Amino acid sequence: MQKIEHTLTIYTENQIGLASKIAGLFSRRKINLECLNISPSEIEKIFRFTLVVIESEAVMKNLVRQLEKLVDVFIVYSNTNEEIIWQKMALFKVPTQNIIKNAKVERLLREFGANTVVIRDDYTIFETVGQDSDINKLLKELDKYGLIEFVKSSRIAIIKNSEGIHKKVMDMEKNHPIPDPIVNEYLDKKNLIFDL
Amino acid sequence: MANTKTSVRASGSLALLDALVKENVDTIFGYPGGAIMPIYDALYDHTQKLNHILVRHEQGAIHAADGYARVSGKTGVVFATSGPAATNLVTGIANAMIDSIPIVCIVGQVYAQLLGTDAFQETDILNITSPITKWNYQVTDPSEIPDVVAKAFYIAGSGRPGPVLIDITKNAQIDEFDYTGYQPVNYIRSYRPKPIVRPEYIEQAAQLINGAKRPFVLYGQGIILGNAEKEFQEFVNKSGIPSAWTLLGKGVLPTKHPLNVGMLGMHGNYAPNVLTNECDVLIAVGMRFDDRITGRLDKYAKQAKIIHLDIDPSEIDKNVKTEVSVWGDVKETLPLLTQLVEKKTHSEWLKQFKELNQKEYDVIIKPEMHPTEGEITMGEVMAVINELTQGEAVYVSDVGQHQMVVCRYAEQNHTRSNVTSGGLGTMGFGLPAAIGAHYAAPHRTVFAFMGDGGAQMNIQELGTILQYGAKVKIIVLNNNYLGMVRQWQQLFNDSRYSFTDIKSPDFAKVAEAYNIKGQRVFDRADLKPAIEAMLAHPETYLLEIKVRKDDNVFPMVPQGKGVSEIVLRAEDI
Numbered sequence: 001m002q003k004i005e006h007t008l009t010i011y012t013e014n015q016i017g018l019a020s021k022i023a024g025l026f027s028r029r030k031i032n033l034e035c036l037n038i039s040p041s042e043i044e045k046i047f048r049f050t051l052v053v054i055e056s057e058a059v060m061k062n063l064v065r066q067l068e069k070l071v072d073v074f075i076v077y078s079n080t081n082e083e084i085i086w087q088k089m090a091l092f093k094v095p096t097q098n099i100i101k102n103a104k105v106e107r108l109l110r111e112f113g114a115n116t117v118v119i120r121d122d123y124t125i126f127e128t129v130g131q132d133s134d135i136n137k138l139l140k141e142l143d144k145y146g147l148i149e150f151v152k153s154s155r156i157a158i159i160k161n162s163e164g165i166h167k168k169v170m171d172m173e174k175n176h177p178i179p180d181p182i183v184n185e186y187l188d189k190k191n192l193i194f195d196l
Numbered sequence: 197m198a199n200t201k202t203s204v205r206a207s208g209s210l211a212l213l214d215a216l217v218k219e220n221v222d223t224i225f226g227y228p229g230g231a232i233m234p235i236y237d238a239l240y241d242h243t244q245k246l247n248h249i250l251v252r253h254e255q256g257a258i259h260a261a262d263g264y265a266r267v268s269g270k271t272g273v274v275f276a277t278s279g280p281a282a283t284n285l286v287t288g289i290a291n292a293m294i295d296s297i298p299i300v301c302i303v304g305q306v307y308a309q310l311l312g313t314d315a316f317q318e319t320d321i322l323n324i325t326s327p328i329t330k331w332n333y334q335v336t337d338p339s340e341i342p343d344v345v346a347k348a349f350y351i352a353g354s355g356r357p358g359p360v361l362i363d364i365t366k367n368a369q370i371d372e373f374d375y376t377g378y379q380p381v382n383y384i385r386s387y388r389p390k391p392i393v394r395p396e397y398i399e400q401a402a403q404l405i406n407g408a409k410r411p412f413v414l415y416g417q418g419i420i421l422g423n424a425e426k427e428f429q430e431f432v433n434k435s436g437i438p439s440a441w442t443l444l445g446k447g448v449l450p451t452k453h454p455l456n457v458g459m460l461g462m463h464g465n466y467a468p469n470v471l472t473n474e475c476d477v478l479i480a481v482g483m484r485f486d487d488r489i490t491g492r493l494d495k496y497a498k499q500a501k502i503i504h505l506d507i508d509p510s511e512i513d514k515n516v517k518t519e520v521s522v523w524g525d526v527k528e529t530l531p532l533l534t535q536l537v538e539k540k541t542h543s544e545w546l547k548q549f550k551e552l553n554q555k556e557y558d559v560i561i562k563p564e565m566h567p568t569e570g571e572i573t574m575g576e577v578m579a580v581i582n583e584l585t586q587g588e589a590v591y592v593s594d595v596g597q598h599q600m601v602v603c604r605y606a607e608q609n610h611t612r613s614n615v616t617s618g619g620l621g622t623m624g625f626g627l628p629a630a631i632g633a634h635y636a637a638p639h640r641t642v643f644a645f646m647g648d649g650g651a652q653m654n655i656q657e658l659g660t661i662l663q664y665g666a667k668v669k670i671i672v673l674n675n676n677y678l679g680m681v682r683q684w685q686q687l688f689n690d691s692r693y694s695f696t697d698i699k700s701p702d703f704a705k706v707a708e709a710y711n712i713k714g715q716r717v718f719d720r721a722d723l724k725p726a727i728e729a730m731l732a733h734p735e736t737y738l739l740e741i742k743v744r745k746d747d748n749v750f751p752m753v754p755q756g757k758g759v760s761e762i763v764l765r766a767e768d769i
Contacts, residue, residue: 065510
């Protein structure tokens, strides 16, 4: 089966070690993570992982179920590029001298919708947001002007047909309200709290 | 009701022990050490309620807890210290994970402030056990202990069970906190132990079954884990469908049940393997289509429509594509299905199983179980055991040729009576697992069958028996080889026996050193009297039986072949 880019969106509890558990499910199948982003979601204490792998549909189906088996994972979505809106962010460090000397650079940056973040005597930092193809094009151009350093973020994605997780969590809490604080039956008999 | 909480000052260790008592834990298998000393110190005062068995190696503890869980249906509990003790658990945790056995491992860890400093006996056991636990967690504050232990027991035992590990730093064991009592958990918001049962799929499944001419049921351990033996028997009895079992599903139907057509898999029975590729509807219940069951996948039941009942959605369509998938706990789904299936007898179809199994009986089983000359065979040992125990004992096996012989031939009337390492194939599992099985069922006869190889992998656990007297009937089937590997070398590597020739001690003498009575058997005439003597002896007993050196386990589905290409003799490979 054909391998294509899939974006996984994983909603999880905020649990130490979960990132390595998730990564382990891929590494044991020798699947490379193209990129990985972990951030808070729209709900407090629930985290959102966004990761990209290049795999076949059948493998993805299996992976989604394996991921959902993790106790601290709420829900997992796997989407093709058509099903999501996605972006990455990139930062470029270029010698300020080269920019001043070259009027073309400014035009270039405008063309790519890049913004200036920092200007110093020695270097200037630009940022741009877009998909890999756009970012890579700008990278290629800026390389001609003595690019010092470049960094690109992981992919973040919004699923077109998704209501997020907010409603789901609210429903869950409704069906399983947090129990009242436990009333201890041994109010005055402290020793009896123990069964030992 | 007032919300006033009352509390007592308690150390993390004491809170842990209280939690275990409230979870109805009665037996703990463990081994003390530096980073778990506070827990052992607390345990010193509470051995009335918590029976602790000191093993001789942490691997023994985890396998004992595994055997205990399989026979009792309860969650096994293990204590071990940090570092090497925790890593010694790893094999047993992996074993429990792949076989879905509920175990809670409590391991000590260095003081929280020393984490990450390469402190003495520090190891990153959370990361090491991540892929082989259902869940794991590190406790660094004593106040977390009650909730974490409650979660651990809930996760280990619910849904598809599995091992859980709690890593407790030494300060969290020592420090005191305001303990308000233990509250078990039955809900975790991100965890869905059981998928929702969808009646429409059950209807579709029933329709397929009712229309089938040659339906065939494959059943696995999921039924035992779901305590659904009765529900399964009702389904099979009503639908009249021939049923075959996976290695771990043995015992769901008694051996002599008329619809029990035998064991599946590489060394399973002839008929169920051959007819897997002739049935028209295949109903898989609580099993996971392991590669040892399916052989080559592209030659597996291609003609059949497949129905799969399982609690774990990740097992559906993982290896074998299904027509109808019935997600859910078989305890709930089977009765719904039974209601909808028509009462039938498939006598013609069942006859095909009987005929093919008769062929296997003539070629393999009869000469193996009832030989009249030559050295003793493993099969005839089982024939004597069957005669003397009438299917009432617990049969624990290790891994290798003898394991296949025990699982193929041991007659069994009850569920939770066949204990063996299925998915991981862990040599050295047998003896400690049998010790655990004894504590789960102290009044039943527990056999530990081992080969001469596996017997030497956890032989130190004889020391545990010496100290606590677990009444295990140990049978070492000694063929002076690592037999299963030798068999493969003979069949596939031109009989180049590369390091499978193994020398062993006089096992009866080893037992004697541990104050365990034993004897060796070389001759057929002595076999039955020796087993009778073993059964008559009220305590632990070790019997070393010298069996044929070059025997192979057949039938066999050679690796890379389809199930219907199963062969009865070496010449046919």
